[in-house]
Amino acid sequence: MEISKVEYVGYLLVLVLTLVFLFVRKRSGSGGSMKAVIPKAYPLIGSVLSIVANKHRRVLWISDILHASPSATFTLHRSLGSRQVFTANPSVVQHILKTHFPIYHKGFNLHRALGDFLGNGIFNADGDTWKFQRQLSSHEFNTRSLRKFVETVVDTELSQRLIPILSSASAVLDFQDILQRFTFDNICRIAFGFDPQYLLPSLPQTKFARAFEEGTKLSSERFNAAIPLYWKIKKLLNIGSEKRLRVAISEVRQLARRIIREKKQELREKSSLQSVDLLSRFLNSGHSDENFVMDIVISFILAGRDTTSAALTWFFWLLSNHPNVENRIWKEIEETSETTSSLYDEVKHMVYTHAALCESMRLYPPVPVDTKEAAQDDILPDGTFVKKGTRVAYHVYAMGRSEKIWGPDWAEFRPERWLEEEGEGKWRFVGKDSFTYPVFQAGPRVCLGKEMAFLQMKRIVAGVVRRFKVVPEGVEPVYIAHLTSLMKGGFPVTIQKRME
Template identity: 70%
Template sequence: MQEFNTKSLRKFVETVVHTEVSQRLIPTLTSAAEHGTVLDFQDILQRFTFDNICNIAFGFDPAYLSPSLPQTKLDLAFENGIKCTTERGNALFPGVWKIKKLLNIGSEKRLKIAISEIRGFAVTIIKEKKQELREKESLDSVDLLSRLLNSDHLDENFVIDFVISFILAGRDTSSAALTWFFWVLSKNPEIESEILKEIKEKSEGPVYDEVKDMVYTHASLCESMRLYPPVALDAKEAVNDDVLPDGTVVKKGMKVSYFPYAMGRLEKLWGSDWAEFKPERWLQKEEENSKSSWRFVGRDSYTYPVFQAGPRICLGKEMAFLQMKSVVAGVLRRFKVVPAFEQGVQEPEYDSFLSKMKGRFPVKIEEKERDHLILGIEYCESRSTAPDYLSLFA
């Protein structure tokens, strides 16, 4: 959609993400480092992405990553809805949920309540946004919902469905990707050092320009998502009869599933070193004026369908990378994230249905040396957020 490709929306997203990093995520990690607290980093990252996605989608701040780590009604409704739909997928007898839905009992009753709460919230927000739009002179710094409502040809139900889908798509995927990224990074300190080196080199200039040029970090995120994709399994339904490139006949109405988790681990696609976490597989060395630098070399989206492919390519792909790289830069320039699993736990388990880390991701946060802190202060001064950030050192 056109709304995703405007410079003003990109700037709005940049502002929202940076504010959440500097005013909520960094203070949360600073407090944990000072008190030696073990955090569930998966929960922290999910709170971060939920705040971001609600601000970007609705212009509504649930403040889910506040110091008290509250449970908000809206997030609880999303969580219950996801759990209930997960039960459908995991059911031993798939048809049972239809009977429960008909009788309005159990998980189907809870799902109905969750959907009602989410849609009720969306309707209320839409009414408020319409009033705001009557008073606004410009759309330069507003959320996605306001931009959609400004398109007169869209009906209200479409807008509700679109924005709710947008939140569902962005709420868990980015946080899952970041959770696994920090886990993989903890096992590869040499790669963490390379990323930190790049962060230091790119810390001048606007936020978007900074993260856009972080090619090694970008490659590392792609490599992490190859091994631990935010969506492990997806399916499409054929609109018409078709024939796949290998000759497989697909009839109208048939469902075709693909498995990014398995595809990211195929030797046929990634070579004999597929099990290695290797950002360099996405990079190419370039020599210019006796200086060498990396150039990112992407794979086609059918080999690497993490953001889907073709006409269904993820509209929020650029937004997701901006968010993830902002988090990586904000966290690594100041902290070291150290996994704190119970003794005997060698590796966390990947939930192939939700793409999350099963259970939790316990970590200890260690603050880095003073030169990194100074770098962080200079970074925030360049973003005009120094007062909030510097108060952390008071």
Template identity: 65%
Template sequence: MLLLQMQVLVPIFLLLLPLLFFVFLNSNSKSKSKVPKSFAIFANRKRLHPWLSDILQDSPSATIVLRPSYAAYQVFSGNPAVVQHIFKTNFPNYTKKATFPFQRQVSSHKFNTKSLRKFVETVVDTELSDRLIPILSSATKQGTVLDFQDILQRFAFDNICKIAFGFDPAYLFPSLPQAKLALAFEDGVRYSSERFDALLPVIWKIKKLLNIGSEKRLRIAVSEIREFAMKIINEKKQELGEKQSLDSVDLLSRFLSSGHSDENFVIDIVISFILAGRDTTSAALTWFFWLLSKNPEIESEILKEIYEKSEAPIYDEVKDMVYTHASLCESMRLYPPVPIDTKEAVNDDELPGGTVVKKGMRVSYFPYAMGRLETLWGSEWAEFKLERWLQKEEENSNLKSSSWKFVGRDSYTYPVFQAGPRICLGKDMAFLQMKRVVAVVLRRFKVMPAFEQGVHHEPEYMYYLTSKMKGGFPVKIMERDHHL
């Protein structure tokens, strides 16, 4: 009887709790001194990142302290000095759990090998030639409208699973199947993101305690992912035990062959790589292809570069695609795959500019907002301008007049791949994948948005843990008249 009463009363309580909270908030004189109020945050929750970006634009220090949920103050910053502070100057105060440095040391060693780079090249090229290109080619013949966001997510998921596990989920088959593992990751990311964005954390905590709603679905998703990972690890151990020498170069084989037998540790490592690579490259490419459709002159220049480099080996080709590299950087300035990231202060601290941080407070650096700050990118920050990243090479007998030199920005001003000791280990691998996709797809196809509102429709920005287009990215694919 008691359980039945709770099942009836708890949903009612959860519905009334936000209302009761706002009544309390508006009657609390201390809360009124906090600007903006939680009600303003709630009212702008559907466009939280653009709204916060506007506020940071008007802040002299590009740093603000808000109260997104009751009794939880949080710092949001777009200040490069703050980014440098939390990633370098006072890094120990914002580090993760104790196992993080060891995990990173192990992972760094595994990434710094030519064999892994070659393996990544092979995986990416196989997925392109055997799956992505046939699907796009079929769409040109049938006039099909594809959700390119979904296609790119499937492509990235297959790739990262092969690289991390040595396992092929076959998510990018022509039938576009529903893979159980992919759906579990999607649920896990969605419900974890809802936790992070919750106005009242007590709501999800109650759900977790009672094992209901989104928290129950999150628990199921996490359980499925870990069970699957354990199965793959056991199979890989058996496979490695039957071999005289290691001929597999996926990350899981590398970890296990190096003597790392703690299964929970290995599971955490491999899952973290899948989470890092699953949506980030696909999110970056989704927004890139849309921005390219709005800037045909840039697409033409990329095509020229692709044709010039097409005879080179894969790695040399993408390494020398300077103009394409700049266009990807500019795209990720406006639409970073991970638009915001949060650390927790171990001890009290003071940030550059004078913001006081108390122990346990969350401090968020904000790549999405930083890419829109006039103080960092000038009054034309909203324009898709590759000149921010390029410098014309001097003409001589050995260089074509179209040659460019890439001019990067420091990682604290452009923390798309994080910065300092936490710089993304997969950065080079990500650029290799993205530039290879761009080269292979654009050489043969033209990708044209097919929104119902028309080609100039502005997609609605949506954020889980990565930036996405709400409702997907519908496109029509046309074969180019001439391709190599």
């Protein structure tokens, strides 16, 4: 990656000024609170001081600022005159995700930060490249055979791996790790037709899974860097985090390429592949370019692994603190299992559980912030001017905790806000406007895997809650986020079997 002399000198100046300001703040003792609502912007370095000071609570810090803003939109000043607009305003979200969709792309900055890992996959692509992948993927996701395959994979992983591990658990488990292992096995089988066997009783440290996790974390740090020059220089020198990222990406892509070549060889020998995983479907339909199918499948693994496990981790924590909700879910599971014969029918009738999952993701969205980049000058509905090349981020976490949107009881975990009573103890689910609740995005880029995600989550909830109580150990978890939300240090729990 080449860095111009002007950019190099500019960032070097930013670095020097940042160090000077940090030194002055430390000596004077007037650094102010890390939780100051409106970050102060200085010449040349912008609000880098506040960005660095709040880097470990970035999502919560920006959320606080948005809640204090009358329009729920504000502009963060970065170094060298660069700016980023954040919003928790539904009308602005609709503007960037639908009304003015052609203007707001993933953009250069995101592609530069995530491109080494995701390539030109669907979640990192724009324009005709994205449009083609979207059409192709949309067709595959809407097939009955893929849905049936997903049901089979989820049920097998649940009955043969997750339930036995929980049944035999005699010590404290990191439930976040367990759920990440479950969803990683699932999505690898759905996307690649490859079983990494990550959720085994020995809880193995498999090379592919760890490399994938490392690639995700370090790519996220690139994108959120206060001073991007740091990672660019490290990449040029192949040192530190950039060296680790290069190794992780190499390991992920080597395995992916091997799987693709094995399937292509099988396709040449048999003229068609019998498996129905996404990779096989793409190859069967004539899309044989290795880089193309690798990029798109790696993107789906990223989406399927991290988002679902993040949603479930926070869901089970909330459930443990709301026994009344847990009891209602348990009763619904018992009643549903007695009256339905298929997995699809079972999860379809879990209306209260569905509402509880939506409520959990309102408070703890798997992807807390999503960013676009303006391809031309624009004015947002609240009057904010957006210059071409500016990043505009809608803050899903802040929106889910907005009193303006959800009312004075926004802090309560209350699944009933998603339901209407139909009489005789029956409930009807009432969805929210996708621009008010953009957990699965909205507009042309709305999540293709939404139905698959709910199927998997409800099946896991049914399998676990029916048999066990998940009891947290220790203090309240600390919220952190890379590309997706996490509990810092994991989610330690003990597993208690329910009385038969």
